[in-house]
Amino acid sequence: MRIGIVGGVERNEADYRDLAARAGHSLAFHSGHVGGRGSATLAELIRGAGLLIVVTDVNSHGAVQQARRLARKSGKPLLLHRRCSPARFAAILAGLEPPARSNGAPVALAV
Numbered sequence: 001m002r003i004g005i006v007g008g009v010e011r012n013e014a015d016y017r018d019l020a021a022r023a024g025h026s027l028a029f030h031s032g033h034v035g036g037r038g039s040a041t042l043a044e045l046i047r048g049a050g051l052l053i054v055v056t057d058v059n060s061h062g063a064v065q066q067a068r069r070l071a072r073k074s075g076k077p078l079l080l081h082r083r084c085s086p087a088r089f090a091a092i093l094a095g096l097e098p099p100a101r102s103n104g105a106p107v108a109l110a111v
Contacts, residue, residue: 001025001096004049006042006067007032007059008084015086023093032059034066046070051077053092055084 003025005016013029020027028045031038032055046052046067054067064080071078081088 001050002028002048004028004030004045004052005055005084006030006045006052007055007063009058012086016089019086019090019093023096024098025093025096032063034060034063039066042067043070046074046076049076051079051096053079053081053084055081057082
């Protein structure tokens with residue numbers, strides 16, 4: 001599954017990608033900046049994601065609201081977290097159904 005993260009500490013992006021790959025998922029990362037083309041790239045990320053994680057502590061109110069609105073409009077599962085360290089991301093991944101068994105049904109989360 002493709003997992004989208006909006007916001008968070010950009011220096012952790014490589015760690016997030018590595019954790020997602022080890023769990024059999026792919027990752028799309030968006031910094032949360034919605035000025036200029038940021039809104040368009042956020043919309044693209046959400047359209048292609050099977051699960052969206054929005055980090056609220058480092059994002060602007062507008063970015064969080066836009067991500068929530070777009071996720072709801074596209075019917076994408078959304079998790080809001082104040083912070084998302086690599087350890088928290090690993091815990092989220094552990095609660096997901098393994099990709100090999102996924103059948104396109106809504107994602108079961110144990111977070």
